[in-house]
Amino acid sequence: MSENTTGSIQSVSKESRRFTPSDEFRAGAEVKSRAEYEALWKRSIDDPNGFWLEQAKALPWRTAPTKALEWREPHAKWFEDGELNASECCLDRWKGTANWQKAALVWEGEPFDAQGQPEIVTLTYAQLHDRVVRLAAKLRRNGIEKGDRVAIYMGMVPEVVVAMLACARIGAPHTVVFGGFASDALRDRIIDCGAKALVTQDMSYRRGNEVKLWEAAKAAVEQCPTIATVIVHARRPDHAAMDDAAFQKRFSLGEEDYDETASPTMMKGKRLVRFTSKGDGKFAAGEGDAVALPAEHSLFVLYTSGSTGKPKGVLHTTGGYILGAHLTCRYVFDLKPSDLFFCTADVGWVTGHSYIAYGPLATGATCIMFEGAPNFPEPDRLWDIIERHRVSILYTAPTAIRAFIRTGEEWPQKHDMSSLRLLGTVGEPINPEAWLWYHRVIGGGRCPIVDTWWQTETGSIAITTLPGAVDAKPGSAGLPFFGIHPKVVDQEGNEVAANAGGKLILAGPSPSMLRTIWGDDERFKTAYWSDVPHVYTTGDGARKDEDGYFWVVGRIDDVLNVAGHRIGTAEIESALVSHPSVAEAAAVGRPDDLKGQALVVFVTLKSGIEPTDALRKQLLDHVSKEIGKFARPDGLRFAGALPKTRSGKIMRRLLKDLASGVESKGDTSTLEDLNVLAALRGASE
Ligand code: PRX
DSSP: OEEOTTOOEEOOOOOOOOBOOOHHHHHHSSOOSHHHHHHHHHHHHHOHHHHHHHHGGGSOOSBOOSOOEEEETTEEEESTTOEEOHHHHHTGGGTTSTTTTSEEEEEEEEEEOTTSOEEEEEEEHHHHHHHHHHHHHHHHHTTOOTTOOEEEEOOSSHHHHHHHHHHHHHTOOEEEOOTTBOHHHHHHHHHHHTOSEEEEESOEEETTEEEOHHHHHHHHHTTOTTOOEEEEEOOSHHHHTSOHHHHHHHTOSOGGGOOTTSOTTEETTEEEEEOOOSSOOOOOTTTTOOOOEETTSEEEEEEEOOSSSSOEEEEEEHHHHHHHHHHHHHHTSOOOTTOEEEEOSOTTSHHHIIIIIIHHHHTTOEEEEEOSOTTSSSTTHHHHHHHHHTOOEEEEOHHHHHHHHHHOTHHHHTSOOTTOOEEEEESSOOOHHHHHHIIIIISTTTSOEEEEBOOTTTOSOOEEOOTTTSOBOTTOOBEEOTTOOEEEEOTTSOBOOTTOEEEEEESSOOTTSOOEETTOHHHHHHHHSSSSTTSEEEEEEEEEOTTSOEEEEEEOSSEEEETTEEEEHHHHHHHHHTSTTEEEEEEEEEEETTTEEEEEEEEEEOTTOOOOHHHHHHHHHHHHHHTBGGGOOSEEEEOSSOOBBTTSOBOHHHHHHHHHTOOOOSOOTTBSOHHHHHHHHTOOO
């Protein structure tokens, strides 16, 4: 994508190959032709009430809704008089069906035994239900009630899904904080949503190392007055084997405050509870029961980066969200109870919420989860998992695919992946070369690929190609899902001509879209419903081709997409400026073959402070400590001054060109001091 000085977007991709669904795939798919897809889509836009009430029958409502949408721009309510429970949609509904004794989750841990075999845990729907009921009862016992927020800070273990569903069961909105976030980031999110409890774990494994979740959790909750209860899952085998007293001593919130004579579970005024969902958690009949909740009851808050200030707590509610997650599983992934679905995302991001936890379980499929990294102990961890478990659908990110291309075809070729029947990608635009490699090497040339465009805010897939109905074009996300009405518009909101670049907007609300930003409805309005009047602004740039396909080119606001992770430049800058040596900082992205975008920061030091390599490392470490290692900049340049307009605005466009090593073609006439730019050209990273 390139941005010229008038702000219009020029799209240059001219990919023209198409891949048509095979007759075999088409035969088993929910939607079998483009005409059928178009008729359904048109109905979803022209008659949203009729369409969505009909689709909503797919869920096990306690009270069926009689109306679909109530729209008071920009606030939508969906299925308002309906009642349901998301955990029932995922679990209880399968009682008495063949799914009940079938695996819901298959999990592989990271440590490998002498034979190179990982630990594997399989939970049937019945077993997962049992664990969720026990934890729900435990949450209730500890005073957590409907409406209370619960933060979840865990690694990729089955217990994280148990925790999410247990919260949903009692109507306590959860906020899952990605385990890669640092303590301060966890603290800020807990404080923002006023969580009453934190569910965490001692540690998890990644690339043979221990991720010290408890250390970070402990440091965070000590600064969080709203947290009354901390529930800890023991992951490390020797911790799991501890008796309760030893466990409580080990995980006390402050050794010095540990008082043997007081209630052994009270530490620093916070209750420490062991996460024992396995069998010994005693509870009274009914204590773990699901409650019927209004469709608009808050299901979760998930923090995501915006273009300004602190992360936004995206709020999703029960009925619309679960319907979106379920329907997209069925229509987009062609998901059936016989499928083994492998979404490689972390549950701390929206992809993990919708396509590990809620969507596949509400569809009765089996989900694979793994702890660790795709390239450890060898670059074939995923292919090994696919072969061992006979995975049928794989959903991963372009950045991962590009990394696999680099390590070579020999790794996937060692494995029999003939069980795969469909592939998906998400998180960033996929370059056609990577798409073709994925199709040929991983899909054996026989699996359709669904490129899925969506966002934390849309809750579920919004643009894609239904795999049995329409052709895929490598590099294009495809056509709108039901109820989604995207357009490419100019600054005034006028639709631009076919193939012209512009802003990607959604013309109206859809069931799984965010309802607001937690605690900041004004920001919800300004961030999404004000840039172009009366439509939802996605923040992405795109073009629509003559065939109606959308080609998303990337963000047009100050949000970067680094290895599929959404990072706000403002967050990085404020982390840097919080360091005592830093006067000013600017973060920009530059194209990167592997990560899509790499993060480069320009830093001006306070006067009298010398720019040294040691300080550079210290500043990079500082960002890791404040936000998390995944946000560590790829390059840092010291700058005597930053290029600014006469009104004092940092000209990021120029910095972006500098970081990318390209000559700035744009207008520099508004630049206050041309010497600044000349000085920066010489700086190293
Ligand atoms: O820029 C788009 C990009 O990721 C952004 C959303 O990021 P996040 O909320 O973290 O959710 C990621 C997973 C849904 C979008 O605004 N993006 C996501 N999927 C695609 C994409 N860009 C192009 N093609 C996609 N398939």
